[in-house]
Amino acid sequence: MPAQPRPSDEERDDTHAISDLEQFVGYNLKRAYVIVQADFRNALGQDSLAPRVFSALSLVVQFPHISQSKLARHLGIERSGLVAIVDELEGLGYLSRDTVPGDRRIQALVPTEKGRQAYAEALATVRAHEKALLADLTKEERRTLISLLRRIRVKGETE
Amino acid sequence: MPAQPRPSDEERDDTHAISDLEQFVGYNLKRAYVIVQADFRNALGQDSLAPRVFSALSLVVQFPHISQSKLARHLGIERSGLVAIVDELEGLGYLSRDTVPGDRRIQALVPTEKGRQAYAEALATVRAHEKALLADLTKEERRTLISLLRRIRVKGETE
DNA sequence: TATTGTTATACTCTATAACTATA
């Protein structure tokens, strides 16, 4: 970052000083989240899978026949919000809504072969970009970060 | 694509297993962010200052006479998005838009005494709730977490 | 020409409530 030319008294930018905000986990979390999310979208391309759609596909591929209710719970969103996501994935031909013999209310989500392949490719792409974005952190630091974040998540889920 | 160990039983809930998602910083970041943000809102009360309004007030109190453009840049949002935030803070009587002698385009944001007091109270409240939410983490772990998040943020800002 | 603050507008994400069909 090049210095601003000749800051006068009025124009001097004091805001590089540490502010109260920087001491909050919440503020730093938000700022980091915005950056990582933007990188994610750039990685897959602006009009490809959004983070939440990728997440949904990931769980469907790894846990085939999962119900929408369970999927919503695992993603931490409402059932109603999941409909559009599943619609999108179905529209792309990445999964199908299958009926379940025992309970006709449930629609089991089953990945198609196309969906599995798309997921495998997206997974590799996102992994590579996240690795590049976090290149400043050692492997150990990345593990520590994920571990600390997970403890916050688990704490929040059990409350 | 890793093969699923046991694809058959549809009733069993396999989803407590570690999924690909858990290995991503982005996913853990998002989930932790949602929890901390919800705690923030509960801390101040549902119809009190939203996180971003609190952040704006914080910077105005600590850097009086900051311009809206600079404030927006420091919050990482667009100028246009800041207008509603400043409107809200002005409506609450927490700050005033003051003219600047040298440049009549700029509206310097100056906190009122009421704004300073409200900020001091909110600051204490939010600090206490964040401390309680993160009670599982040691002081050292909290410092580590913030430091790692800040490195992601700084990396993102310089790109 | 460039910058500051502003408005208009649209899009994404999310939640709530109510509906249906099942159980």
Add this chain to the structure above:
DNA sequence: TATAGTTATAGAGTATAACAATA
């Protein structure tokens, strides 16, 4: 009564584009 999926709807939060006043 309760649950699964769905629809309608509304509210944040954010971005883009254009504008007037000023530099």
